[in-house]
Amino acid sequence: MDGIRGIAILWVFAFHANALLIGGLQGPPSGLGQSLVEKGLLGVQLFFVLSGFLLALPWMQAAADGLPAPAAGPFFRRRSRRILPAYWLHLALLFGVVLPLLHGGYGLLATDVGRANLFLHPILMQFAHPAASSSLGLNMALWSLTIEAQFYLLLPLLAPLFTGLRVLVALPAALVLSLAWKAYAPGLFTDWVYLHTGPALLVFFDPVSGRPVPFPAESMSMFLERQLPGEFLAFALGMAAANLYCRVGRDGTATTAGTQWGLGLGALAFLVVAPWTLAQLDFQTILGGGPWRYLGMPLFLLGSALLVLAAALRAPLIGLVLGNWALAALGAISYSLYLWHEPVLRLVRSWTSAADWTGSLTGQTGTALALAVIAAVSVATLSYALAERRWRSAGAPRSRKSTFAQTRPEAGPHNQRCQI
Numbered sequence: 366m367d368g369i370r371g372i373a374i375l376w377v378f379a380f381h382a383n384a385l386l387i388g389g390l391q392g393p394p395s396g397l398g399q400s401l402v403e404k405g406l407l408g409v410q411l412f413f414v415l416s417g418f419l420l421a422l423p424w425m426q427a428a429a430d431g432l433p434a435p436a437a438g439p440f441f442r443r444r445s446r447r448i449l450p451a452y453w454l455h456l457a458l459l460f461g462v463v464l465p466l467l468h469g470g471y472g473l474l475a476t477d478v479g480r481a482n483l484f485l486h487p488i489l490m491q492f493a494h495p496a497a498s499s500s501l502g503l504n505m506a507l508w509s510l511t512i513e514a515q516f517y518l519l520l521p522l523l524a525p526l527f528t529g530l531r532v533l534v535a536l537p538a539a540l541v542l543s544l545a546w547k548a549y550a551p552g553l554f555t556d557w558v559y560l561h562t563g564p565a566l567l568v569f570f571d572p573v574s575g576r577p578v579p580f581p582a583e584s585m586s587m588f589l590e591r592q593l594p595g596e597f598l599a600f601a602l603g604m605a606a607a608n609l610y611c612r613v614g615r616d617g618t619a620t621t622a623g624t625q626w627g628l629g630l631g632a633l634a635f636l637v638v639a640p641w642t643l644a645q646l647d648f649q650t651i652l653g654g655g656p657w658r659y660l661g662m663p664l665f666l667l668g669s670a671l672l673v674l675a676a677a678l679r680a681p682l683i684g685l686v687l688g689n690w691a692l693a694a695l696g697a698i699s700y701s702l703y704l705w706h707e708p709v710l711r712l713v714r715s716w717t718s719a720a721d722w723t724g725s726l727t728g729q730t731g732t733a734l735a736l737a738v739i740a741a742v743s744v745a746t747l748s749y750a751l752a753e754r755r756w757r758s759a760g761a762p763r764s765r766k767s768t769f770a771q772t773r774p775e776a777g778p779h780n781q782r783c784q785i
Contacts (some may be wrong), residue, residue, distance in 0.1 A: 368693055368696055371691070371692030371694070380402060386737065401708040414666060418606050419607075421520070426526075428528035448514075460474065460482075463504075477565040495558060495562060504704075515599055542594055548659075550595065587653070602708075605670065625681065626681065629679060629682035631671050632676070702742065706739055709744060717730075
């Protein structure tokens with residue numbers, strides 16, 4: 366799955382680099398390539414689909430084998446070891462080093478909004494409150510970690526709803542929930558949030574300049590839309606794909622081989638059609654256009670789930686695309702790169718004159734972008750080595766057997782086909 370992670374993080378990185386260094390989003394894109402880059406915020410949804418798929422697999426395997434569902438405690442411990450060490454290291458450096466460099470000191474931390482950020486970020490709840498939702502203009506990409514963390518907490522309750530034939534009810538329900546939330550949540554809750562949140566906490570940091578402003582109404586609508594109910598369809602499609610993965614299996618039969626080729630062709634078509642289609646759309650349509658919200662986004666998420674399923678089944682055509690060593694390398698460090706790419710871009714931006722943002726990759730803009738890429742990948746590699754890999758290894762079982770098999774030693778006949 367590292368190839369898919371590589372695509373997702375590369376797209377997200379390109380989106381922020383375009384906004385912060387190249388001067389994108391301030392005018393019409395210069396071509397289809399830049400237009401596609403402007404849609405890089407959708408890389409986050411690809412991560413959500415992948416999380417739903419991978420994390421639900423143990424529940425799908427247990428259901429296929431007729432065994433009890435996995436215990437929640439071990440799952441939470443594994444997730445904590447996977448996420449928290451690199452994240453807490455990142456926060457220490459973000460507030461201790463990056464903050465004074467971008468905001469000229471630590472004074473912001475003494476304000477109400479600063480204290481809210483210091484309290485909410487360590488517990489992964491920054492996007493649960495408007496005051497911390499833009500992360501002091503230091504790393505707005507952290508919003509998605511709140512959504513991921515909430516999904517982790519609910520997964521032991523949600524995953525059983527997507528096992529077996531239950532998925533035929535759960536998936537349509539997830540679609541209705543997500544679309545209804547996006548349609549009605551801003552209208553229902555915007556006034557309530559403004560009335561029940563003190564003015565000192567209704568501070569939003571501009572996504573490009575990083576400057577604090579009173580929380581705009583359109584940003585509040587986006588804040589409400591992007592809460593877990595609004596994003597749940599991505600996770601649900603990932604869980605549904607995990608269900609199908611355990612049903613299809615990888616037993617090498619002619620039927621499975623035909624399925625692999627069929628899924629591979631479908632996923633390849635998605636990789637061709639989706640970028641071309643997205644490049645035709647303007648940025649504001651992706652942010653909040655009705656047709657996109659109710660049709661385009663669900664179709665994009667469905668295609669993403671198809672891509673994940675094809676990759677899991679090792680569809681030959683998809684293997685040719687996702688087997689690229691560079692994508693795999695980026696995918697391996699994708700979590701740390703996700704944590705660090707935006708602060709690095711903002712630091713490089715702060716050292717570059719606004720007059721140099723020409724909208725092209727020539728001159729000083731190209732140099733700044735190259736510096737940001739090298740710095741972000743280097744910092745992410747260090748984070749991966751010092752925090753991610755070390756803690757994952759420290760908590761890993763000593764046996765060479767799969768974690769799935771260890772949680773269910775009486776492995777049934779489906780185990781081999783429900784593992785990645």
